[in-house]
Amino acid sequence: MSLINTYREWLLTHQEQLLETYHHLHSIAEISWEEKITTQYLCNRVEELGIPFSTFSDHTGLVATWSGEQEGPIIGIRADIDALWQNVDGQWKANHSCGHDAHSTMVLYAIKLLKEEGFRPKGTIKIIFQPAEETGKGAKALIEKGVLDDINYLIGIHVRPVQELYVRQASAAIYHGATMVLKGKVKGLQAHAARPHLGINVLDSIAAIIQAVNSIKLDPTISSSAKVTMVQTEGKNMNIIPDEAVFGLDLRAESNEAMDELANKVKRAIIAAANINGAEVELDTMAKTVAAVPNRLMETIVAEAIVEVLGKDGLAQPLVTPGGEDFHLYAVSKSSLQATMVGLGADLTPGLHHPNMTFDLSALQDGVEILARSLKKLFEQASK
Numbered sequence: 001m002s003l004i005n006t007y008r009e010w011l012l013t014h015q016e017q018l019l020e021t022y023h024h025l026h027s028i029a030e031i032s033w034e035e036k037i038t039t040q041y042l043c044n045r046v047e048e049l050g051i052p053f054s055t056f057s058d059h060t061g062l063v064a065t066w067s068g069e070q071e072g073p074i075i076g077i078r079a080d081i082d083a084l085w086q087n088v089d090g091q092w093k094a095n096h097s098c099g100h101d102a103h104s105t106m107v108l109y110a111i112k113l114l115k116e117e118g119f120r121p122k123g124t125i126k127i128i129f130q131p132a133e134e135t136g137k138g139a140k141a142l143i144e145k146g147v148l149d150d151i152n153y154l155i156g157i158h159v160r161p162v163q164e165l166y167v168r169q170a171s172a173a174i175y176h177g178a179t180m181v182l183k184g185k186v187k188g189l190q191a192h193a194a195r196p197h198l199g200i201n202v203l204d205s206i207a208a209i210i211q212a213v214n215s216i217k218l219d220p221t222i223s224s225s226a227k228v229t230m231v232q233t234e235g236k237n238m239n240i241i242p243d244e245a246v247f248g249l250d251l252r253a254e255s256n257e258a259m260d261e262l263a264n265k266v267k268r269a270i271i272a273a274a275n276i277n278g279a280e281v282e283l284d285t286m287a288k289t290v291a292a293v294p295n296r297l298m299e300t301i302v303a304e305a306i307v308e309v310l311g312k313d314g315l316a317q318p319l320v321t322p323g324g325e326d327f328h329l330y331a332v333s334k335s336s337l338q339a340t341m342v343g344l345g346a347d348l349t350p351g352l353h354h355p356n357m358t359f360d361l362s363a364l365q366d367g368v369e370i371l372a373r374s375l376k377k378l379f380e381q382a383s384k
Protein backbone atom coordinates (compact mmCIF):
# COMPACT_ATOMS: atom_id res chain seq x y z
CA MET A 1 0.00 0.00 0.00
CA SER A 2 1.31 3.44 -0.83
CA LEU A 3 2.12 5.88 1.91
CA ILE A 4 -0.60 8.26 0.71
CA ASN A 5 -3.27 5.59 1.14
CA THR A 6 -1.89 4.71 4.54
CA TYR A 7 -2.02 8.31 5.78
CA ARG A 8 -5.51 8.98 4.45
CA GLU A 9 -6.72 5.72 5.89
CA TRP A 10 -5.17 6.50 9.24
CA LEU A 11 -6.82 9.92 9.20
CA LEU A 12 -10.15 8.40 8.30
CA THR A 13 -10.05 5.84 11.08
CA HIS A 14 -8.95 8.54 13.55
CA GLN A 15 -11.39 11.17 12.32
CA GLU A 16 -13.77 10.87 15.25
CA GLN A 17 -10.95 10.94 17.81
CA LEU A 18 -9.43 13.96 16.14
CA LEU A 19 -12.72 15.85 16.17
CA GLU A 20 -13.25 14.89 19.80
CA THR A 21 -9.86 16.39 20.68
CA TYR A 22 -10.66 19.55 18.73
CA HIS A 23 -14.09 19.96 20.35
CA HIS A 24 -12.61 19.33 23.77
CA LEU A 25 -9.90 21.95 23.32
CA HIS A 26 -12.57 24.30 21.98
CA SER A 27 -14.74 23.74 25.06
CA ILE A 28 -11.93 24.48 27.55
CA ALA A 29 -10.88 27.76 25.85
CA GLU A 30 -8.71 29.92 28.12
CA ILE A 31 -7.24 33.38 27.51
CA SER A 32 -3.54 34.22 27.18
CA TRP A 33 -1.35 33.20 30.15
CA GLU A 34 -4.33 31.43 31.75
CA GLU A 35 -4.22 28.27 29.62
CA LYS A 36 -3.88 26.01 32.69
CA ILE A 37 -6.48 23.35 31.89
CA THR A 38 -5.39 23.40 28.25
CA THR A 39 -1.74 22.89 29.23
CA GLN A 40 -2.68 20.01 31.54
CA TYR A 41 -4.79 18.39 28.83
CA LEU A 42 -1.98 18.64 26.27
CA CYS A 43 0.52 17.26 28.83
CA ASN A 44 -1.72 14.23 29.28
CA ARG A 45 -2.05 13.69 25.54
CA VAL A 46 1.70 13.98 24.96
CA GLU A 47 2.33 11.58 27.84
CA GLU A 48 -0.07 9.06 26.22
CA LEU A 49 2.20 9.17 23.18
CA GLY A 50 5.16 8.29 25.39
CA ILE A 51 6.95 11.56 24.69
CA PRO A 52 8.75 13.29 27.59
CA PHE A 53 7.77 16.90 28.18
CA SER A 54 8.44 19.80 30.47
CA THR A 55 6.27 22.69 31.65
CA PHE A 56 7.21 26.12 33.01
CA SER A 57 7.15 27.09 36.67
CA ASP A 58 6.00 30.65 36.05
CA HIS A 59 3.65 30.36 33.09
CA THR A 60 1.54 28.06 30.93
CA GLY A 61 2.52 26.03 27.87
CA LEU A 62 4.74 22.98 27.41
CA VAL A 63 7.59 21.63 25.35
CA ALA A 64 7.85 17.93 24.48
CA THR A 65 10.97 16.30 23.09
CA TRP A 66 10.85 13.23 20.85
CA SER A 67 14.39 12.05 20.15
CA GLY A 68 15.37 9.21 17.84
CA GLU A 69 18.37 6.94 18.43
CA GLN A 70 20.40 8.73 15.80
CA GLU A 71 22.03 12.13 16.01
CA GLY A 72 20.52 14.77 13.80
CA PRO A 73 18.90 18.16 13.61
CA ILE A 74 16.32 19.47 16.03
CA ILE A 75 13.08 20.27 14.27
CA GLY A 76 10.52 22.33 16.15
CA ILE A 77 6.79 22.20 15.53
CA ARG A 78 4.77 24.91 17.21
CA ALA A 79 1.11 25.40 18.00
CA ASP A 80 -0.35 28.33 19.91
CA ILE A 81 -2.89 27.43 22.60
CA ASP A 82 -4.63 30.60 23.81
CA ALA A 83 -8.14 31.92 23.14
CA LEU A 84 -9.63 35.42 23.07
CA TRP A 85 -11.98 37.10 25.56
CA GLN A 86 -15.05 38.26 23.71
CA ASN A 87 -18.79 38.70 23.66
CA VAL A 88 -20.31 35.62 22.06
CA ASP A 89 -24.07 35.95 21.53
CA GLY A 90 -24.44 38.24 24.53
CA GLN A 91 -22.13 36.34 26.87
CA TRP A 92 -18.53 37.35 27.64
CA LYS A 93 -16.20 34.36 27.63
CA ALA A 94 -12.91 32.89 26.46
CA ASN A 95 -13.45 31.91 22.85
CA HIS A 96 -11.26 30.13 20.31
CA SER A 97 -12.00 32.43 17.37
CA CYS A 98 -8.41 32.42 16.08
CA GLY A 99 -8.29 28.64 15.61
CA HIS A 100 -5.52 27.95 18.13
CA ASP A 101 -7.52 24.92 19.29
CA ALA A 102 -7.29 23.65 15.69
CA HIS A 103 -3.53 24.28 15.59
CA SER A 104 -2.95 22.34 18.83
CA THR A 105 -5.12 19.48 17.55
CA MET A 106 -3.25 19.25 14.24
CA VAL A 107 0.20 19.32 15.85
CA LEU A 108 -0.86 16.64 18.35
CA TYR A 109 -2.23 14.36 15.62
CA ALA A 110 0.71 14.92 13.25
CA ILE A 111 2.95 13.58 16.02
CA LYS A 112 0.51 10.76 16.83
CA LEU A 113 0.40 9.78 13.15
CA LEU A 114 4.20 9.63 12.90
CA LYS A 115 4.42 7.68 16.17
CA GLU A 116 1.86 5.10 15.05
CA GLU A 117 3.52 4.85 11.66
CA GLY A 118 6.68 3.76 13.45
CA PHE A 119 8.65 6.81 12.32
CA ARG A 120 11.97 7.33 14.09
CA PRO A 121 13.38 10.83 13.85
CA LYS A 122 17.01 11.04 12.77
CA GLY A 123 17.44 13.73 15.36
CA THR A 124 14.80 15.31 17.54
CA ILE A 125 11.32 16.71 17.17
CA LYS A 126 10.64 19.46 19.67
CA ILE A 127 6.91 20.01 20.10
CA ILE A 128 6.07 23.47 21.35
CA PHE A 129 2.65 24.33 22.72
CA GLN A 130 3.04 28.08 23.08
CA PRO A 131 0.90 30.23 25.36
CA ALA A 132 -0.21 33.84 24.91
CA GLU A 133 0.18 34.35 21.16
CA GLU A 134 -2.65 36.89 21.21
CA THR A 135 -0.68 39.18 23.54
CA GLY A 136 2.34 39.00 21.24
CA LYS A 137 4.39 37.93 24.28
CA GLY A 138 4.24 34.12 24.34
CA ALA A 139 7.02 33.45 21.82
CA LYS A 140 9.19 36.05 23.55
CA ALA A 141 8.76 34.28 26.90
CA LEU A 142 9.75 30.90 25.43
CA ILE A 143 12.77 32.41 23.64
CA GLU A 144 13.91 33.90 26.96
CA LYS A 145 13.59 30.43 28.51
CA GLY A 146 16.00 29.08 25.88
CA VAL A 147 13.41 26.90 24.11
CA LEU A 148 14.72 28.07 20.74
CA ASP A 149 18.47 27.69 21.46
CA ASP A 150 18.98 24.21 19.97
CA ILE A 151 16.28 24.29 17.25
CA ASN A 152 17.46 24.24 13.61
CA TYR A 153 14.11 24.17 11.78
CA LEU A 154 10.71 25.38 12.91
CA ILE A 155 7.26 24.91 11.43
CA GLY A 156 3.94 26.42 12.49
CA ILE A 157 0.44 26.45 11.05
CA HIS A 158 -2.52 28.86 11.00
CA VAL A 159 -6.02 28.45 9.59
CA ARG A 160 -6.86 31.19 7.09
CA PRO A 161 -10.08 33.12 6.42
CA VAL A 162 -12.04 32.31 3.27
CA GLN A 163 -10.97 35.67 1.81
CA GLU A 164 -7.44 34.23 1.59
CA LEU A 165 -7.86 30.48 1.02
CA TYR A 166 -10.59 27.94 0.39
CA VAL A 167 -10.69 24.51 1.98
CA ARG A 168 -8.34 22.01 0.29
CA GLN A 169 -5.87 24.85 -0.34
CA ALA A 170 -2.73 25.65 1.61
CA SER A 171 0.28 27.95 1.33
CA ALA A 172 3.83 27.20 2.39
CA ALA A 173 4.18 30.55 4.14
CA ILE A 174 2.19 33.39 5.67
CA TYR A 175 3.88 36.75 5.37
CA HIS A 176 2.34 38.46 8.35
CA GLY A 177 3.22 42.10 8.70
CA ALA A 178 4.77 43.84 11.69
CA THR A 179 2.40 45.31 14.24
CA MET A 180 2.78 47.74 17.11
CA VAL A 181 0.40 49.08 19.75
CA LEU A 182 1.32 52.40 21.34
CA LYS A 183 -0.32 54.11 24.30
CA GLY A 184 0.10 57.81 24.96
CA LYS A 185 -0.77 60.21 27.75
CA VAL A 186 -1.24 63.94 27.19
CA LYS A 187 -0.90 66.36 30.10
CA GLY A 188 -2.32 69.88 29.85
CA LEU A 189 -3.65 72.45 32.30
CA GLN A 190 -7.15 72.83 33.75
CA ALA A 191 -8.99 76.14 33.60
CA HIS A 192 -12.54 77.49 33.67
CA ALA A 193 -14.09 77.05 30.23
CA ALA A 194 -14.86 80.79 30.30
CA ARG A 195 -11.12 81.50 30.38
CA PRO A 196 -9.63 78.87 27.99
CA HIS A 197 -6.48 80.97 27.44
CA LEU A 198 -5.41 80.14 31.01
CA GLY A 199 -5.50 76.40 30.37
CA ILE A 200 -4.04 73.82 27.98
CA ASN A 201 -6.85 71.77 26.43
CA VAL A 202 -5.66 68.21 25.84
CA LEU A 203 -8.50 67.56 23.40
CA ASP A 204 -7.00 70.19 21.11
CA SER A 205 -3.72 68.25 21.46
CA ILE A 206 -5.51 64.97 20.65
CA ALA A 207 -7.12 66.51 17.56
CA ALA A 208 -3.69 67.69 16.41
CA ILE A 209 -2.19 64.26 17.13
CA ILE A 210 -4.86 62.46 15.10
CA GLN A 211 -4.36 64.86 12.22
CA ALA A 212 -0.57 64.50 12.38
CA VAL A 213 -0.70 60.68 12.48
CA ASN A 214 -3.13 60.61 9.54
CA SER A 215 -0.76 62.80 7.53
CA ILE A 216 2.19 60.40 7.72
CA LYS A 217 3.29 59.06 4.34
CA LEU A 218 5.39 55.98 3.60
CA ASP A 219 6.38 54.27 0.35
CA PRO A 220 2.97 53.24 -1.07
CA THR A 221 4.38 50.08 -2.67
CA ILE A 222 4.95 48.66 0.84
CA SER A 223 1.66 48.48 2.71
CA SER A 224 1.45 50.20 6.07
CA SER A 225 -1.02 52.04 8.27
CA ALA A 226 -1.09 54.03 11.49
CA LYS A 227 -4.23 55.24 13.23
CA VAL A 228 -5.45 56.43 16.61
CA THR A 229 -7.78 53.71 17.92
CA MET A 230 -8.65 54.92 21.41
CA VAL A 231 -9.11 58.21 23.29
CA GLN A 232 -10.17 58.59 26.92
CA THR A 233 -10.49 61.58 29.26
CA GLU A 234 -11.36 61.51 32.93
CA GLY A 235 -13.21 64.83 32.95
CA LYS A 236 -16.98 64.84 33.45
CA ASN A 237 -17.65 68.60 33.53
CA MET A 238 -18.16 70.24 30.20
CA ASN A 239 -17.37 73.70 31.55
CA ILE A 240 -13.77 72.80 32.44
CA ILE A 241 -10.79 72.72 30.10
CA PRO A 242 -9.60 69.08 30.36
CA ASP A 243 -5.98 68.54 31.34
CA GLU A 244 -5.46 64.81 30.90
CA ALA A 245 -6.17 62.32 28.09
CA VAL A 246 -5.01 58.84 27.22
CA PHE A 247 -4.89 57.62 23.64
CA GLY A 248 -3.92 54.46 21.77
CA LEU A 249 -2.58 53.70 18.31
CA ASP A 250 -2.35 50.64 16.11
CA LEU A 251 0.53 50.47 13.61
CA ARG A 252 0.93 47.92 10.78
CA ALA A 253 3.64 47.48 8.16
CA GLU A 254 4.48 44.80 5.65
CA SER A 255 8.19 44.64 6.56
CA ASN A 256 10.23 45.20 9.69
CA GLU A 257 12.14 48.04 7.99
CA ALA A 258 8.88 49.79 7.07
CA MET A 259 7.69 49.39 10.67
CA ASP A 260 10.88 51.04 12.02
CA GLU A 261 10.35 53.99 9.71
CA LEU A 262 6.63 54.21 10.50
CA ALA A 263 7.17 54.05 14.27
CA ASN A 264 9.81 56.80 14.11
CA LYS A 265 7.56 59.07 12.07
CA VAL A 266 4.57 58.43 14.33
CA LYS A 267 6.52 59.23 17.49
CA ARG A 268 7.96 62.40 15.98
CA ALA A 269 4.54 63.51 14.73
CA ILE A 270 2.88 62.92 18.11
CA ILE A 271 5.47 64.88 20.07
CA ALA A 272 5.38 67.77 17.59
CA ALA A 273 1.56 67.84 17.48
CA ALA A 274 1.15 67.73 21.26
CA ASN A 275 3.62 70.58 21.62
CA ILE A 276 1.55 72.92 19.44
CA ASN A 277 -0.51 74.10 22.42
CA GLY A 278 2.17 73.40 25.01
CA ALA A 279 0.86 70.03 26.23
CA GLU A 280 3.25 67.32 27.32
CA VAL A 281 3.05 63.78 25.96
CA GLU A 282 4.42 60.41 27.05
CA LEU A 283 4.44 57.36 24.78
CA ASP A 284 4.75 53.67 25.66
CA THR A 285 5.00 50.61 23.41
CA MET A 286 2.37 48.19 24.71
CA ALA A 287 2.78 45.32 22.23
CA LYS A 288 4.82 44.52 19.17
CA THR A 289 5.07 41.67 16.68
CA VAL A 290 7.69 41.40 13.95
CA ALA A 291 6.98 40.73 10.29
CA ALA A 292 7.65 37.34 8.68
CA VAL A 293 11.04 36.72 7.11
CA PRO A 294 10.51 34.61 3.94
CA ASN A 295 12.50 31.36 3.95
CA ARG A 296 13.01 29.79 0.52
CA LEU A 297 14.26 26.41 1.80
CA MET A 298 11.37 25.86 4.18
CA GLU A 299 8.82 27.04 1.64
CA THR A 300 10.14 24.59 -0.98
CA ILE A 301 9.97 21.62 1.40
CA VAL A 302 6.54 22.47 2.80
CA ALA A 303 5.20 23.17 -0.71
CA GLU A 304 6.18 19.60 -1.70
CA ALA A 305 4.23 18.26 1.27
CA ILE A 306 1.20 20.39 0.37
CA VAL A 307 1.22 19.12 -3.24
CA GLU A 308 1.37 15.53 -1.97
CA VAL A 309 -1.66 16.11 0.24
CA LEU A 310 -3.82 18.51 -1.80
CA GLY A 311 -2.49 18.18 -5.33
CA LYS A 312 -0.94 20.93 -7.46
CA ASP A 313 -4.15 22.95 -7.50
CA GLY A 314 -4.17 22.96 -3.72
CA LEU A 315 -0.86 24.79 -3.43
CA ALA A 316 -1.43 28.55 -3.05
CA GLN A 317 1.17 31.32 -3.19
CA PRO A 318 2.52 32.55 0.16
CA LEU A 319 -0.07 34.82 1.73
CA VAL A 320 0.59 38.48 2.44
CA THR A 321 -1.57 39.58 5.35
CA PRO A 322 -1.66 42.69 7.58
CA GLY A 323 -2.46 40.58 10.66
CA GLY A 324 0.27 39.99 13.25
CA GLU A 325 1.65 36.68 14.57
CA ASP A 326 4.36 36.24 17.20
CA PHE A 327 5.62 33.04 15.49
CA HIS A 328 7.90 35.23 13.37
CA LEU A 329 9.81 36.42 16.42
CA TYR A 330 11.54 33.02 16.53
CA ALA A 331 13.23 33.56 13.16
CA VAL A 332 13.98 37.22 13.83
CA SER A 333 15.59 36.28 17.19
CA LYS A 334 17.81 33.58 15.69
CA SER A 335 19.13 34.29 12.21
CA SER A 336 20.31 30.70 11.61
CA LEU A 337 16.80 29.32 12.21
CA GLN A 338 14.91 28.01 9.18
CA ALA A 339 11.23 28.69 9.80
CA THR A 340 7.91 28.95 8.06
CA MET A 341 4.24 29.03 8.94
CA VAL A 342 1.78 27.01 6.87
CA GLY A 343 -1.40 28.79 5.82
CA LEU A 344 -4.30 26.33 5.85
CA GLY A 345 -7.50 26.91 3.88
CA ALA A 346 -10.62 25.91 5.77
CA ASP A 347 -13.50 27.98 4.27
CA LEU A 348 -13.27 29.94 7.50
CA THR A 349 -16.04 32.55 7.94
CA PRO A 350 -16.86 35.33 8.75
CA GLY A 351 -13.23 35.89 9.77
CA LEU A 352 -10.56 35.27 12.39
CA HIS A 353 -11.40 36.86 15.78
CA HIS A 354 -15.11 37.02 14.86
CA PRO A 355 -17.06 35.68 17.86
CA ASN A 356 -18.96 33.24 15.62
CA MET A 357 -15.98 32.13 13.55
CA THR A 358 -16.49 28.67 12.04
CA PHE A 359 -14.60 26.60 9.50
CA ASP A 360 -14.76 23.31 7.63
CA LEU A 361 -13.43 20.80 10.15
CA SER A 362 -12.27 18.45 7.39
CA ALA A 363 -9.34 20.88 6.98
CA LEU A 364 -7.93 19.49 10.24
CA GLN A 365 -7.03 16.26 8.46
CA ASP A 366 -5.27 18.19 5.69
CA GLY A 367 -3.28 20.11 8.28
CA VAL A 368 -2.26 16.96 10.15
CA GLU A 369 -0.98 15.33 6.99
CA ILE A 370 0.83 18.44 5.72
CA LEU A 371 2.60 18.79 9.08
CA ALA A 372 3.54 15.10 9.34
CA ARG A 373 4.91 15.02 5.79
CA SER A 374 6.77 18.30 6.25
CA LEU A 375 8.50 16.98 9.36
CA LYS A 376 9.64 13.85 7.54
CA LYS A 377 10.84 15.87 4.55
CA LEU A 378 12.82 18.17 6.81
CA PHE A 379 14.70 15.21 8.31
CA GLU A 380 15.36 13.88 4.78
CA GLN A 381 16.59 17.30 3.66
CA ALA A 382 18.87 17.61 6.70
CA SER A 383 20.53 14.25 6.09
CA LYS A 384 21.28 15.05 2.43
Ligand SMILES: [Zn+2]
Pocket residue numbers: 098134352353
Ligand atom coordinates in the same frame (compact mmCIF):
# COMPACT_ATOMS: atom_id res chain seq x y z
ZN1 LIG B 1 -5.51 35.83 16.69
Ligand SMILES: [Zn+2]
Pocket residue numbers: 080098099100133158
Ligand atom coordinates in the same frame (compact mmCIF):
# COMPACT_ATOMS: atom_id res chain seq x y z
ZN1 LIG C 1 -3.95 33.14 15.72
